[in-house]
Amino acid sequence: RLARSDNGDLPPVSFPLAPYRSIKATNISGTDIRNMETQVLSPKRRTVVQTLIQTGESAGRLRASLPSPPFSTTPQGLLLALGEDATGLTWQQLTLGQSSAANTPPHRADRLLLSHVNGELKSALQTNQLFLVITGAGIMSQCASIPYSLTAVRQRQLALQITDPDVNAKLAAMVPTQWPDLASLRADLAARFTPEQLENVFDTVRNALGDFSLFVADWEFDLSPWRWVNYNTLLLFKFCNKKLSQLVDDTEQWADADRFNSSADGTRQRIQAIFAAATERVAAGDGDLSYFVNTVMESESWNGVLALNAQVPLTGLPPQLEGLAAGIDVSRFQAHHIGISVTPIATGQSTWTSHPSSVFGLIDYEDSEHLSGNAPYDFKVLSLKVAIANSGIVSFSSKIELLINQLFEEPATQYSSSSGNNLLLYGVYQKSGNSGSYLFTTADHTTYGITSQILDAVGIRAASFVTASGGKADAENSTTRTTFALNGTIGFLQQPQFDLLSYGAATPNQGNGNVEGLAYSGLTIDMTFDPATPQYRQFTFNAQPLLPDANASQVRAQSLAAHFPMKLTALIQGTGDVTPDKMAYMPVDSPLNGIAMTAPWFGLQYELDLGSAGALAAKIDFPAGLLLAW
Numbered sequence: 001r002l003a004r005s006d007n008g009d010l011p012p013v014s015f016p017l018a019p020y021r022s023i024k025a026t027n028i029s030g031t032d033i034r035n036m037e038t039q040v041l042s043p044k045r046r047t048v049v050q051t052l053i054q055t056g057e058s059a060g061r062l063r064a065s066l067p068s069p070p071f072s073t074t075p076q077g078l079l080l081a082l083g084e085d086a087t088g089l090t091w092q093q094l095t096l097g098q099s100s101a102a103n104t105p106p107h108r109a110d111r112l113l114l115s116h117v118n119g120e121l122k123s124a125l126q127t128n129q130l131f132l133v134i135t136g137a138g139i140m141s142q143c144a145s146i147p148y149s150l151t152a153v154r155q156r157q158l159a160l161q162i163t164d165p166d167v168n169a170k171l172a173a174m175v176p177t178q179w180p181d182l183a184s185l186r187a188d189l190a191a192r193f194t195p196e197q198l199e200n201v202f203d204t205v206r207n208a209l210g211d212f213s214l215f216v217a218d219w220e221f222d223l224s225p226w227r228w229v230n231y232n233t234l235l236l237f238k239f240c241n242k243k244l245s246q247l248v249d250d251t252e253q254w255a256d257a258d259r260f261n262s263s264a265d266g267t268r269q270r271i272q273a274i275f276a277a278a279t280e281r282v283a284a285g286d287g288d289l290s291y292f293v294n295t296v297m298e299s300e301s302w303n304g305v306l307a308l309n310a311q312v313p314l315t316g317l318p319p320q321l322e323g324l325a326a327g328i329d330v331s332r333f334q335a336h337h338i339g340i341s342v343t344p345i346a347t348g349q350s351t352w353t354s355h356p357s358s359v360f361g362l363i364d365y366e367d368s369e370h371l372s373g374n375a376p377y378d379f380k381v382l383s384l385k386v387a388i389a390n391s392g393i394v395s396f397s398s399k400i401e402l403l404i405n406q407l408f409e410e411p412a413t414q415y416s417s418s419s420g421n422n423l424l425l426y427g428v429y430q431k432s433g434n435s436g437s438y439l440f441t442t443a444d445h446t447t448y449g450i451t452s453q454i455l456d457a458v459g460i461r462a463a464s465f466v467t468a469s470g471g472k473a474d475a476e477n478s479t480t481r482t483t484f485a486l487n488g489t490i491g492f493l494q495q496p497q498f499d500l501l502s503y504g505a506a507t508p509n510q511g512n513g514n515v516e517g518l519a520y521s522g523l524t525i526d527m528t529f530d531p532a533t534p535q536y537r538q539f540t541f542n543a544q545p546l547l548p549d550a551n552a553s554q555v556r557a558q559s560l561a562a563h564f565p566m567k568l569t570a571l572i573q574g575t576g577d578v579t580p581d582k583m584a585y586m587p588v589d590s591p592l593n594g595i596a597m598t599a600p601w602f603g604l605q606y607e608l609d610l611g612s613a614g615a616l617a618a619k620i621d622f623p624a625g626l627l628l629a630w
Helices: 030-059 119-124 137-143 152-159 165-174 182-192 195-209 225-231 244-249 264-283 287-297 319-327
Strands: 071-073 079-085 088-098 111-117 130-134 148-150 177-179 213-216 219-222 234-239 304-311 334-342 345-347 352-354 358-366 377-389 392-404 410-414 422-432 435-441 446-450 455-468 480-492 518-529 537-542 547-549 566-574 601-612 621-629
Touching: 079 352, 111 119, 119 137, 130 264, 137 225, 148 152, 148 182, 148 195, 152 165, 152 195, 165 195, 177 182, 182 195, 195 225, 213 334, 213 358, 219 304, 225 234, 225 304, 234 244, 234 264, 244 264, 244 287, 264 287, 264 304, 287 334, 287 358, 287 377, 319 377, 319 392, 319 435, 319 455, 319 480, 319 518, 377 518, 377 537, 392 435, 392 455, 422 455, 518 566, 547 566, 566 621
Parallel strands: none
Antiparallel strands: 071 079, 079 088, 088 111, 130 234, 148 177, 213 219, 234 304, 304 334, 334 358, 345 352, 358 377, 377 392, 392 422, 410 446, 422 435, 435 455, 446 455, 455 480, 480 518, 518 537, 518 547, 566 601, 601 621
């Protein structure tokens, strides 16, 4: 007899329950007995008991008192918020994982939260020996709901998919809004849209606004079921004393395998392929996968929630790395795995709360083909690898490239390059105390020859990549701003009539070692884009912040700078309608043929000291400026 109610006893129901203690047969091992229990009897018993529970609930005969406070845990140790209706106790909210408040952006859920859990999912989570694999968004939506969130970035992304301007205007007016479940989202949209509009856009809006993410070390891992199909995401629950690799091999040990997967055998093969590839990589020396293979896959004692092929949204990168979004192929950017080992629970007299989960994971992105083409500039992320353990970054490496076909508005060609015209930068993570920073710098000196009558070559001794960000609080900003800051040397060609620009070698560089000439720092190539559409980026060559260093520069012996008392103060970039005339400069005669300057133009600005008015006059200096522009 399983339960008793005010309406009388439940009807007698039998299910398999075998005694094992007195078995003495010599040809039956402990392994045989465990397999008999887990593979044959337990699945059958679970099916019978679930049918009985559903029958009792629908008849209103299974009743239990709502505890105070109304919280509990599942057999797996997951936090459960309970409710009550006419049928009895209900699972109002189930917490699968908890993000830290510091990592969670504004207007986003800080928990992996399922609400209104019912049906087969509820049944599966009531067993104490559970292995569950879910790949179907449909069955998930039938058995539970997730929260939804409309942010400014998501609204701008939706505006690219929805053609109805009235719908887009209404969505824009709703930013920011959060809904606890799908029913709330639908009810709110139904109150704002016409029935035809709701019919046309609801699936699109639902798929975009699902808020089922885990935020770890400033990285977002999006587990919304509505986006699983785009990344072949698989969600696994393992809470039993058996190796994950063995459980995967036998779909008979999966909870309702055919219900939660359109093809249990196909899902099994996908997981096996992921496991086989990971095992092969560990054997080849990839230490970032060793925990996944040796502990998660092969240890009977590991239990937790595991997602394979989880989406990593480009809007969910750490603030210091937001600029990388412009160079990543979104269709290929995902986590190899993200797992939750434990989510601590604090119990109290009035409420129970979850604390940040212990999370591990790996992002391993590679797109190694170098950029080419005729655009002045382009950007790409060639590789990015992030390993997470105990909810922190344990290793990070990345390789990015900036395609440079133009410098100072002149065609540029990289000398002695195996990567085309691309400037390569390498990323590392430096940890300091409880925080860390991401740094991208070049490893080698790079020289670009310039097709020009003025410039010979530009040497880049060092370069860095920096994203200007206000952090998570600035996540909804409509523009991401990044900078490639360059330091090096500019070599000017010697003019046959008059060596006016002075800085450089006596003969053209032509790729022969480091560039001689004007030492500089702070030259930048800036990249901006809307985080909602990172593929549409704009590049700007910016010489305004450039700082020349005359003391570290090489001047040709017979040049103007070598024989004239003047001090180099700046390199100027003329943009818009700015001309030397408007800067109060007057033209002077020289052996070179001069022309009127129109943007874009550049110039070396000098300060001349013309002395004073003499001993009998007041102490007044006569400074003057000289601009050598091209």
